[in-house]
Amino acid sequence: xxxxxxxxxxxxxxxxxxxxxxxxxxxxxxxxxxxxxxxxxxxxxxxxxxxxxxxxxxxxxxxxxxxxxxxxxxxxxxxxxxxxxxxxxxxxxxxxxxxxxxxxxxxxxxxxxxxxxxxxxxxxxxxxxxxxxxxxxxxxxxxxxxxxxxxxxxxxxxxxxxxxxxxxxxxxxxxxxxxxxxxxxxxxxxxxxxxxxxxxxxxxxxxxxxxxxxxxxxxxxxxxxxxxxxxxxxxxxxxxxxxxxxxxxxxxxxxxxxxxxxxxxxxxxxxxxxxxxxxxxxxxxxxxxxxxxxxxxxxxxxxxxxxxxxxxxxxxxxxxxxxxxxxxxxxxxxxxx
Amino acid sequence: xxxxxxxxxxxxxxxxxxxxxxxxxxxxxxxxxxxxxxxxxxxxxxxxxxxxxxxxxxxxxxxxxxxxxxxxxxxxxxxxxxxxxxxxxxxxxxxxxxxxxxxxxxxxxxxxxxxxxxxxxxxxxxxxxxxxxxxxxxxxxxxxxxxxxxxxxxxxxxxxxxxxxxxxxxxxxxxxxxxxxxxxxxxxxxxxxxxxxxxxxxxxxxxxxxxxxxxxxxxxxxxxxxxxxxxxxxxxxxxxxxxxxxxxxxxxxxxxxxxxxxxxxxxxxxxxxxxxxxxxxxxxxxxxxxxxxxxxxxxxxxxxxxxxxxxxxxxxxxxxxxxxxxxxxxxxxxxxx
Numbered sequence: 001x002x003x004x005x006x007x008x009x010x011x012x013x014x015x016x017x018x019x020x021x022x023x024x025x026x027x028x029x030x031x032x033x034x035x036x037x038x039x040x041x042x043x044x045x046x047x048x049x050x051x052x053x054x055x056x057x058x059x060x061x062x063x064x065x066x067x068x069x070x071x072x073x074x075x076x077x078x079x080x081x082x083x084x085x086x087x088x089x090x091x092x093x094x095x096x097x098x099x100x101x102x103x104x105x106x107x108x109x110x111x112x113x114x115x116x117x118x119x120x121x122x123x124x125x126x127x128x129x130x131x132x133x134x135x136x137x138x139x140x141x142x143x144x145x146x147x148x149x150x151x152x153x154x155x156x157x158x159x160x161x162x163x164x165x166x167x168x169x170x171x172x173x174x175x176x177x178x179x180x181x182x183x184x185x186x187x188x189x190x191x192x193x194x195x196x197x198x199x200x201x202x203x204x205x206x207x208x209x210x211x212x213x214x215x216x217x218x219x220x221x222x223x224x225x226x227x228x229x230x231x232x233x234x235x236x237x238x239x240x241x242x243x244x245x246x247x248x249x250x251x252x253x254x255x256x257x258x259x260x261x262x263x264x265x266x267x268x269x270x271x272x273x274x275x276x277x278x279x280x281x282x283x284x285x286x287x288x289x290x291x292x293x294x295x296x297x298x299x300x301x302x303x304x305x306x307x308x309x310x311x312x313x314x315x316x317x318x319x320x321x322x323x324x325x326x327x328x329x330x331x332x333x334x335x336x337x
Numbered sequence: 338x339x340x341x342x343x344x345x346x347x348x349x350x351x352x353x354x355x356x357x358x359x360x361x362x363x364x365x366x367x368x369x370x371x372x373x374x375x376x377x378x379x380x381x382x383x384x385x386x387x388x389x390x391x392x393x394x395x396x397x398x399x400x401x402x403x404x405x406x407x408x409x410x411x412x413x414x415x416x417x418x419x420x421x422x423x424x425x426x427x428x429x430x431x432x433x434x435x436x437x438x439x440x441x442x443x444x445x446x447x448x449x450x451x452x453x454x455x456x457x458x459x460x461x462x463x464x465x466x467x468x469x470x471x472x473x474x475x476x477x478x479x480x481x482x483x484x485x486x487x488x489x490x491x492x493x494x495x496x497x498x499x500x501x502x503x504x505x506x507x508x509x510x511x512x513x514x515x516x517x518x519x520x521x522x523x524x525x526x527x528x529x530x531x532x533x534x535x536x537x538x539x540x541x542x543x544x545x546x547x548x549x550x551x552x553x554x555x556x557x558x559x560x561x562x563x564x565x566x567x568x569x570x571x572x573x574x575x576x577x578x579x580x581x582x583x584x585x586x587x588x589x590x591x592x593x594x595x596x597x598x599x600x601x602x603x604x605x606x607x608x609x610x611x612x613x614x615x616x617x618x619x620x621x622x623x624x625x626x627x628x629x630x631x632x633x634x635x636x637x638x639x640x641x642x643x644x645x646x647x648x649x650x651x652x653x654x655x656x657x658x659x660x661x662x663x664x665x666x667x668x669x670x671x672x673x674x
Contacts, residue, residue: 049446109386
């Protein structure tokens with residue numbers, strides 16, 4: 001990579017834990033200021049009076065270096081005084097809000113009470129947490145993911161946390177999505193001709209990525225960007241590293257494979273993905289995928305793993321961009337490559 | 338006192354710390370189930386997304402035996418993880434919400450989100466906290482005390498906590514009071530012919546008692562009750578035991594004395610108070626007070642102090658009730674006593 005390349009902006013789309021790992025890798029191999037991460041807010045909900053944004057918080061804590069390393073979500077060194085007391089009072093304690101984490105939600109509630117937007121509150125929190133990268137909620141308007149299951153429609157956190165993903169998924173809907181405005185800063189970045197790469201992190205396609213890609217104007221803006229769009233498979237060796245991706249695929253009658261994730265993106269967002277990244281354990285799936293494929297180690301346990309994958313993804317993006325430039329140049333010269 | 342008397346209900350009206358002390362005394366000398374305490378909710382506010390009811394909480398914690406003995410408000414054994422973290426984030430930390438206390442506010446917010454009323458949430462909390470007495474918010478409708486000061490109109494907690502009562506008080510208003518319905522259970526108790534006594538606790542007349550007494554229908558219902566109304570002075574030896582009563586009186590051009598509290602109640606609520614209780618240090622004020630006066634020790638430091646004052650107040654009420662019965666009997670017999 002050239003020096004110039006190193007200062008071009010990179011955009012990542014991320015859900016929670018899995019996506020945040022790659023976001024941290026990207027923030028570590030880039031200048032932090034180069035990276036903008038758009039976070040899914042379809043998982044957001046109002047709970048016990050407080051606005052909770054799980055994916056934003058996981059990203060913030062990860063990039064600030066204060067995430068709980070055991071869970072991937074929540075804060076390191078967390079305590080549980082309030083939750084324990086709430087349980088004693090007979091209150092709802094299925095969504096575990098740590099004492100340190102609660103401060104984030106109170107801060108956000110206080111910001112909303114003053115009329116600040118989710119973007120503004122997030123920006124203030126990131127500044128205070130010393131995060132160099134930019135974290136953008138996908139929208140300042142409410143979008144709420146509901147999972148239609150054999151036990152009825154469940155708000156996402158009720159499905160995910162309270163019911164521990166046990167109900168069988170039939171379909172997923174994003175209430176408010178078609179009325180929501182995508183974050184303007186995100187659309188501005190997509191219009192930036194210097195954008196180096198757009199990375200779809202290894203997040204759940206159905207409940208982390210779809211809420212973002214289905215926002216009005218987003219698909220067209222992504223297609224219009226000259227930056228290559230690289231998606232990293234959240235399915236490795238036929239299973240999810242984290243979360244219910246694999247279970248959802250099986251319940252929605254899809255083969256549980258990395259290739260199927262690529263097919264899903266291609267069928268839902270034709271022509272969007274320029275390159276697809278699968279784990280080395282899924283090397284034989286490449287031939288079932290129509291886009292360019294990078295086979296590399298995608299399981300991120302250590303910071304080095306995260307940085308290695310981030311670098312591999314960015315190099316892959318640069319190769320695809322170079323090829324695209326060659327194709328365009330050849331077309332302009334009236335020859336075919 | 339007779340056994341029968343011991344089982345007759347007693348009603349107390351209370352603000353925060355000072356009132357809660359006498360309420361605890363009353364709960365300790367009565368069968369707990371005999372006591373109903375109506376709490377001021379004019380101090381309530383929405384803060385950082387949470388509904389806070391300071392007087393209700395002080396009463397609950399006091400009667401549950403979990404109040405912080407040093408402060409009188411908040412919970413014993415409190416920790417401050419969330420507040421410390423919120424301060425690190427640059428959030429509003431002027432209203433100190435302890436980790437244990439926060440559970441109460443989250444519980445209340447969760448109840449409101451399910452459509453429960455403040456009364457219902459309070460009842461559930463009291464049950465869970467093992468409180469035998471009944472604690473009733475004065476209304477389920479929002480009444481919000483504003484203090485008009487030399488620095489403008491301040492919501493009560495902003496005046497009281499954030500500004501530490503420093504602005505000079507010009508007047509006080511209770512927004513929403515005339516549209517609020519008094520707690521129906523309170524009005525039912527006032528209509529109970531067996532009611533033993535109505536005790537106005539030594540709370541701030543201007544910001545704890547006035548919000549309650551000025552609710553529609555309350556003055557008439559209090560007047561109609563045959564039970565004697567006993568008010569305990571919050572002013573002792575020309576000063577407040579706790580809170581800004583004395584400072585407010587001075588700023589509103591009133592002499593700062595126990596007698597003036599009696600005059601204030603009499604001018605604002607004519608004929609309401611049947612007996613007034615002043616501290617032994619204010620014995621010489623009795624002659625300036627038109628109602629019956631009990632001079633007794635009103636400063637409550639220990640539980641024994643609280644029980645002694647409670648017993649003295651109840652005995653005073655019984656003497657006044659007996660005298661009233663004699664007067665009525667004499668009138669019925671066509672003689673004057």
